[in-house]
Amino acid sequence: MTSIDESSSRPEPDPRPAGRTGADQADVPESLLPGTEEYLEDPRHYGIEEGVPWPDDVPRGQDDTHWRYEDDPHGARVAELRIAFCWLITLLSGIGLAAVYVAGGEAQVEGAFLFAGFAGLGVGFVLWARDLLPGHDVIGSRGGLTHISDEADRRLAVQSLGRGVEPMARRPFLGKVLGGVLTVFGVSLVFPIASLGPAVEGQFARTPWRKGMRAVSEVGTPVKPSDILPNGVLTVFPDTGEPLDSQAMAQSAVLLINIGSAPFKVLPGRETWHIGSVGSVNCLVAFSKICTHAGCPVSQYDWWTHELVCPCHQSTFQVLLDCKPIFGPAPRNLPQLPLAVDDEGYVVSQSGFTEPVGPGYWNRPIEINPFTHKAVKYS
């Protein structure tokens, strides 16, 4: 506890007017509570600057030092107890929280104790502010409609700015040089950003599928045509000889579909792309699983209608019509993968895709060579 005498015996000289320091004990208010004439009448407590006449829309004599139970000691005591009770809940919640933690933790109980603890704290503060602290609305001045400076101040600022700007503006040559230099230098500073990703060289159109690659399931098992029953589907990947990384998997996922005896529409030039003959009991076709809309895996197959539905945005592809989009935002067919069966009876690809898989992009080719994997046609 610092006594008044100690505070007055500070070594450095006190610049404030005498009579305000602790030395003059007579002037020390009995308590911190305002309510004196001085407090109530000081315009600065109402946002009114010194020297400005008291605005007419700020009432005089507002006394915001009173609280709800000021004149009711019993009510105040009850309010006090109420607040203490709220905080007691917080205390108990704290103990409960610690106990739950020690006992092994349980999200629901922890949530309940955290709720009770914070709520007790909050409600206690609300009651404190409402019942025992001055809380009257007051009307103060905004100090004008907006905080704007007067003309003189603005002109001073203009002068200060002009002091530098004017001589600068008189050197247009330097301005142009600086502009050019900063442009070139600035662009050069952007170069390191290029390290964040590789150059774009047709990766969007390429997949790991190559001629003769076996179709394997996600765990790497090669697939025989008989593994897929009529109306069954299987997601397969190319067997490149080594494990595929996530990027290769994302790009090369293919759906093997046994369309059964459904009337599949064979496009010209794709007569040999499926396994088994159309209309027989088993007919296997393969389409890219990557939606041509936004790249989600098209994973819902309705064997009754032979439609593939993308769970992301409900693009719907009719498998029998060469996976033509018949509903939803997908703009293009799912690309078809030419299939064959190798000597050991496993499903293989005849080649890569003849068109890019996945969603569209600015310079997407519409046809790629399935053997060289180079774009051959853009429009």
Place this chain on the structure above:
Amino acid sequence: MSSTRERAAAQRRSSLVKDGLDYIDDRFGSSPFLRSAMDKIFPDHWSFMVGEIAMYCFVVLIVTGIYLALFYVPSSAAVVYHGSYKPLDGQTMSAAYASVLNISFHVRAGLVMRQVHHWAAVVFVAALCFHMCRVFFTGAFRKPREVNWTIGLTLLVSVLLEGFSGYSLPDDLLSGTGLRVVYSIIESIPLIGTKLVFLLWGGPFPGTSLIPRLFLLHEFLFPALLVGLLSAHLAILWRQKHTDFPGPGKTETNIRGSRFFPQYMLKGGALMFLTTAVLCALGGFVQINPIWLYGPYQPYAVSAGSQPDWYVGWLDGSLRLWPHWEFRSFGYEIANPFFPGILFPGILFGVMYSWPLIDAWIYKDHAAHNLLDRPRDKPFRTAVGVAALAFFSVCTIASASDLLANDWHISYERIIEILQIGVFVAPIGFGLIAYRVCIQLQRTGNMIIKKPIGGIIVRGGDGAYHTLGDHHGDHGDHGDHGGQGDHGGPGGHGGHGDRLGGDLTGTGHLVRTGGGNGGAGEGAPAAAGGEHAAGGEHAAGAEHAAGAEHAAGAGAAIPEGAVRRGTGGAAGDEVQSPGGAPKEAPPGVAGGETEA
């Protein structure tokens, strides 16, 4: 204060406080600032608190986020899980996903922290959106607060990015699917899309670079941005002071409310605790984002019912609603996702950013305002806002089209087709309804905000103004400062309890806006005058022959601003606003009420 002991204690406190303040002031000369800070007056309409709730959510997010970051592993490296959650035992997954499983099942109190964090994020965005609606519908973005509107919008964008990046960190099947869609959206940007997406992801999707990068964005870059923007937002608010609804004793140049210290500070703190309490209850009891049910992300897998967090729903919905169009010529194409994923939000946010300019242009109102509009008094703006909300709502509903189809046993195609029509019809329909409701509310004076004070202002043959049905009712509470006693003036401005009038019924307020928009013009003093004139019972005051409480306050400018507009026939902006109040109001009558 009776006993000697109490007095001595009070004296001790007094000198302690003084010593404390002296210590600070000796070093910083800060007493004027501290005094003005503690004296600062905050209006406390409940709707002003929602922005604060958003801020407190941010506090909760930082605290819980730091805790989570201590356990999260930002890595896409494949690991085989052998943790506490047995259904996923032995599965290969990313280290990030495994660490979030670990937080959920192994770290004590980890699950509650994670769920509180996620709930806080969801509530954060909701509170922000509500706050923005409040600012929009009441015209709080008008001069001088346009810059803060811009900062607030940037905050919203940053929060959306922060939220989405955090949502994606667990690397579960659901969030990974969301990232795949975002990848395709960015890829679709003409010219630079493919390069951009490679820079962000470090190569083809999904790659292993993204998760660490997202962690950096979510942990450092976006939070730093948010803290900076929030500080600027609050500093500007502090400087410009809060807006307020018109009401008894309130003018454009005064401010009414409780002081920052102690009232507002304690209640603000209490609001923070209560917000935290609710978030903790949600986090404890209401499961959110159970990633262990989704499974680890596999680029070739996806589950049905893939919906993002609610605040991204409108974008997902717009992707579903946009038809299967993409445009191609000369070997180049603008891919499908570009339109609903980049162009559409770009236009929307462009309009939102420029709304203060558009609004000032529509209403020819370049004056500064501290008093808010009631939404009904700016029917066009309100209609635009309602239309925008309807639009966002339809888009958000569209993002759940598959779930709705499932629940309602309607085909998902029908749902989408209905919503494709609805996305045009709903905004127009709800906008028109909102417009009509505004006009009707103006005319009937329904839904009076507080206690009646206004009335019909009529100019008689002698040129004097008086109020029809004016009688001084009970002023109600706030007697200590409301105006009657202190403001003096014979009339007082007690609740003029007439049927039509109202604290803020059409009349007084319409005159106010009328004055501000029409008469006052640009210059600050003139504008101030006009606004004075207009403000709520100022207008009423002005027309009291006796010169009610604020007559003197508004000064000579009052009659100039409001009354002259009034004599012109119908008052104010409603005439100027498209389709506003009818112009056929009888001459000599001011104010909206009379036009009814």
